[in-house]
Amino acid sequence: MLVFLSIFPFYWMFVVASNTNAEISKSPPSLIPxxxxxxxxxxxxxxxxxxxxxxxxxTFIVGISIAVAQVIFSAIAGFAFAKLDFKGRKGLIxxxxxxxxxxxxxxxxxxxxxxxxxxxxxxxxxxxxxxxITAFGVFWMRQIxxxxxxxxxxxxxxxxxxxxPRIFFKIVLPIVRQSGFVLGLFAFLAAWNDYLWPTxxxxxxxxxxxxVALTQLKPMYGLDYGLQMGGAFLATAPLLIxxxxxxxxxxxxxxxxxxxx
Amino acid sequence: xxxxxERERSKKPLSPWKSxxxxxxxxxxxxxxxxxxxxxxxxxxxxxVIMFVIFGLAPVFYSVYISFFHWDPLGTSTFTGxxxxxxxxxDSDLWLALRNTxxxxxxxxxxxxxxxxxxxxxxxxxxxxxxxxxxxxxxxxNITSVIAITIVFSQLFGRDFGIIxxxxxxxxxxxxxxxxxxxxxxxxxxxxxxxxxxxxxNTLIFLASMLAIPNELFESSSVDGASKWQQFRFVxxxxxxxxxTFVLIVGTIGGLQVFAEPQQLAADGGSSKQFLTLTLFLYxxxxxxNKYGYAAxxxxxxxxxxxxxxxxxxxxxxxxxxxxTR
Numbered sequence: 001m002l003v004f005l006s007i008f009p010f011y012w013m014f015v016v017a018s019n020t021n022a023e024i025s026k027s028p029p030s031l032i033p034x035x036x037x038x039x040x041x042x043x044x045x046x047x048x049x050x051x052x053x054x055x056x057x058x059t060f061i062v063g064i065s066i067a068v069a070q071v072i073f074s075a076i077a078g079f080a081f082a083k084l085d086f087k088g089r090k091g092l093i094x095x096x097x098x099x100x101x102x103x104x105x106x107x108x109x110x111x112x113x114x115x116x117x118x119x120x121x122x123x124x125x126x127x128x129x130x131x132x133i134t135a136f137g138v139f140w141m142r143q144i145x146x147x148x149x150x151x152x153x154x155x156x157x158x159x160x161x162x163x164x165p166r167i168f169f170k171i172v173l174p175i176v177r178q179s180g181f182v183l184g185l186f187a188f189l190a191a192w193n194d195y196l197w198p199t200x201x202x203x204x205x206x207x208x209x210x211x212v213a214l215t216q217l218k219p220m221y222g223l224d225y226g227l228q229m230g231g232a233f234l235a236t237a238p239l240l241i242x243x244x245x246x247x248x249x250x251x252x253x254x255x256x257x258x259x260x261x
Numbered sequence: 262x263x264x265x266x267e268r269e270r271s272k273k274p275l276s277p278w279k280s281x282x283x284x285x286x287x288x289x290x291x292x293x294x295x296x297x298x299x300x301x302x303x304x305x306x307x308x309x310v311i312m313f314v315i316f317g318l319a320p321v322f323y324s325v326y327i328s329f330f331h332w333d334p335l336g337t338s339t340f341t342g343x344x345x346x347x348x349x350x351x352d353s354d355l356w357l358a359l360r361n362t363x364x365x366x367x368x369x370x371x372x373x374x375x376x377x378x379x380x381x382x383x384x385x386x387x388x389x390x391x392x393x394x395x396x397x398x399x400x401x402x403n404i405t406s407v408i409a410i411t412i413v414f415s416q417l418f419g420r421d422f423g424i425i426x427x428x429x430x431x432x433x434x435x436x437x438x439x440x441x442x443x444x445x446x447x448x449x450x451x452x453x454x455x456x457x458x459x460x461x462x463n464t465l466i467f468l469a470s471m472l473a474i475p476n477e478l479f480e481s482s483s484v485d486g487a488s489k490w491q492q493f494r495f496v497x498x499x500x501x502x503x504x505x506t507f508v509l510i511v512g513t514i515g516g517l518q519v520f521a522e523p524q525q526l527a528a529d530g531g532s533s534k535q536f537l538t539l540t541l542f543l544y545x546x547x548x549x550x551n552k553y554g555y556a557a558x559x560x561x562x563x564x565x566x567x568x569x570x571x572x573x574x575x576x577x578x579x580x581x582x583x584x585x586t587r
Contacts, residue, residue, distance in 0.1 A: 002380065006398050006461060009405075009413045016416060077309035085293035086302030092310075099317065103517060103567050105543055105560045107320030109327060109553050114320065130316040133309050154294045164301040193406040195521045196540075200548060214408045215525065225416050232409035239404050247397040254400065254462060255469035 010236070017041075017230035040230035047220065047227075051206050052234065055213035062127045062209060063191040067184040069132040075180055077133075078141025079172050083154060084164070093142065096135045112200055126201040127209070131191065137183055144179040145172060182253040185246055192239060210235040324557045332554035345558040355562070357534055358542040361448065361523075365538065366516030368452035373460050374508060378501070380460070381467035382493060396468070399461030407521040410454050415441075415526060418450045441526055444535045451522045451536060459515075463508050470504040471497060506578050513570055517563055520544060539563055 019034035045052050080086070081093045111130060120126035149172060157167050173180075195211040202208050205216065214235055217228045243250075293299065328345055330338045349355055384395060402410075417425050418440040429435045440450040478496050487495065520540040523530055529545070530537025539559065547556035 002395065003398050005457075006401050009402075009410070009417075009457070012417065013409070013413055073309055073312070077306045080302040080305035083294050084297060084302035084305065085299035086306075087299075089293070089302060092306070096313070099321075101567065101571065102321060103514060103560075103563050105518065105540055106324050106564045107317070107560075108543075109547050109557050109560065110320035110323035111316065112547075113323075113327075113553070114316070133312045133316075135313065135317065138309055151294050154297060158294065158297050164297055167297070168305075189404050193404070195406070195408055196544070200544075211406050211408045214406075214412070218412075218525070228412050229416070232412045236405055236409050240401070243397075243401065243404055247400060248393060250404075251393070251396045251400055251465060254465045255396075 010233075010240070013229045013233045013236070016225050017227075017233050019226065021224060021226060036226065037230070040226050041234060043227060044217070044231045044234060047217070049205055050213055050216045050220070051208065052210075052213055052231070054206055055208050055210045056235075056238070058124060058207065059192055059210045062124055063188040065128045066131045066191045067188040069128075070134060070137045070187045071180045071184045073133045074137035074141040074183060075145075075173065075176060076168070077138045078143075078145050079168055081138065081142040082145040083149070083151070083172075093139075097139055100135050100139070108197075108200070115201060121201060122203040122207055123201075124207065127191075127194075127198055130197075131187075134187075137187065140183055141176065141180070144176050148179070149175055178249075179253075182249055185250060186253065189239065324560055327554050328557035328561055330554045332552075332557075334551055334553060338554075341554070345554050346561075349555065349558045349562060354534065354537065354542060355559070358530075358537045358539045359566075361530075361534075361536055362517060362519065362538045364445075364448045365451050365455070365519055365536070366513065368448055369455040369459075370509065370512045370516065372452075373456045373463065373512075374505070376456075377460050377463040377508075378467050378498075380464045381471055382497065384464070384468050385471050396465060399464055401461070402458050403462045405458065407454070407458070408525065410458060411522050411525040414450065414454045414457070418453075442532065442535070444533075447526070447531060447536045451519065451526070454522050455515075455519065459512075466508060467501060467504055470501055474500045502581065506574065510571070510574055514567060517567065 014037065015031065015033050017040050018037035020036065044050070081089060115121060115126045115130065118126075118129075120129060153171065154167055157171055158164075162170070193211065194209075195215075198209045198212050199215070202212055205213070208216075214228075214231050217231045329340060329342060331341045331344070332338045380399075383389075384392070389395070417423050420426065420437050420439045420441070423440075425440075426435075426437055429438060438446055440446045474497065478500075479492060482492050482496050518540050519538045523536040523538050523541050524544070526536065530541055540563070543556050543559040543563070546552045546559060
């Protein structure tokens with residue numbers, strides 16, 4: 001039952017995308033996939049004014065840039081917050097955590113004006129640059145480094161004459177590699193599925209990400225559910241494939257976070 | 262800090278809320294590595310701090326500033342004092358959006374929480390086979406985009422050909438229910454999308470904290486002759502108190518951000534604005550009507566609601582834990 005409810009909407013996407021509208025609209029509707037999926041997929045990919053292929057590429061570029069940047073910046077800052085004794089450290093991290101309570105709606109209009117002044121409207125930079133760092137990422141890496149790396153290890157290394165950058169690159173990074181990867185995955189998924197911010201920043205269809213491109217199908221093909229579902233399926237399939245490989249890691253990430261919290 | 266990920270972040274695994282407490286303690290108890298030169302710290306946090314100030318902090322303050330202006334994106338902006346707030350509080354759309362947001366929030370939060378706790382209790386069974394398979398499957402809906410979910414569910418909920426209506430008709434529970442025009446039905450539709458996306462995630466959170474309950478508690482209670490239900494009620498549930506609070510708060514913050522689902526059903530929030538939510542209201546004022554100052558005021562209104570809810574939650578959870586120690 002559980003499996004059924006989790007998977008059914010995907011299955012249904014495929015069923016609708018591969019049948020004619022008539023077969024879906026009759027009562028009871030067809031519940032098995034038909035043979036039209038490739039036709040529908042081709043129609044989605046060649047739809048007038050919708051650039052599905054470039055949307056896929058754009059989404060990959062944005063997702064990977066954000067994921068990589070977040071992991072690197074978060075690891076660096078998280079390390080400092082966890083292990084380096086500098087003045088104002090405590091106050092700063094508490095302040096950062098405090099701002100995580102503020103809803104994103106508060107800053108969204110000034111952020112739009114800022115991105116506009118930086119001439120990044122309708123570019124992928126407009127999506128990537130504001131997302132290079134997050135308070136959450138820094139906070140998460142701080143917790144991880146704090147929990148996984150004993151002080152004694154770093155003490156010993158520094159007594160042996162290792163410098164701070166050397167300790168960071170040779171000791172800290174290898175140990176937190178796994179957790180960093182999970183953080184990167186979450187960042188990638190969030191970027192892939194984000195809709196609100198891309199729909200504000202992007203204007204021309206060639207620059208759209210998948211989610212924004214998907215919303216173009218409805219006004220164009222109003223009642224052709226097959227086409228909309230075909231698009232939804234194509235936009236979700238890459239994540240499902242990725243999920244087959246990393247699903248377990250994500251589960252561990254979610255559950256570890258819950259316990260540590 | 263980026264708006265881009267904020268919506269997701271509020272629901273992400275490492276709970277900002279609960280972890281905040283532990284990190285407070287650790288920050289006090291944890292001195293850093295003494296033999297390392299702490300001054301490197303400034304260099305290491307610099308990139309983060311600079312970006313954080315520009316893209317995280319500055320917009321927050323600027324938002325307050327903008328809200329006092331009639332902000333014209335092309336022409337000149339004029340200072341209007343509290344006029345935006347005054348207009349906003351007298352705008353019936355605001356209160357309609359507030360009502361809709363809370364109705365959708367309640368419909369998506371409470372049934373989901375009961376189901377997630379129930380599911381987690383089932384999955385806790387140590388003899389269950391294929392454990393990691395079930396856990397992984399649970400997370401699949403969570404990685405699906407809101408847009409794809411909306412496309413699928415709006416078809417399933419269709420008035421004339423949707424299979425949910427087929428099923429309801431077959432079960433004699435209703436006929437051709439309009440899940441878009443009806444106020445409550447439309448909220449049910451949106452709440453279902455949210456529930457489907459988040460229930461597995463929350464089940465994992467509950468499962469994790471159930472697995473963290475010491476086994477002795479169950480053993481001693483079964484020695485005392487407690488039934489399965491009594492065990493659940495008097496051992497498991499009290500131990501989940503913190504997790505329930507966490508899921509509630511995260512759900513509330515997420516609930517205030519509901520945007521894509523209603524926008525995709527109808528960009529204006531429905532023919533009688535029956536599913537206009539607060540965030541959709543803000544978006545439309547800013548990016549459809551170009552009323553930036555007014556929209557900034559809506560953002561501040563939403564922030565106040567978050568703060569009020571946090572304060573209420575703080576008081577309640579303090580009260581519960583005080584009662585517990587008495």
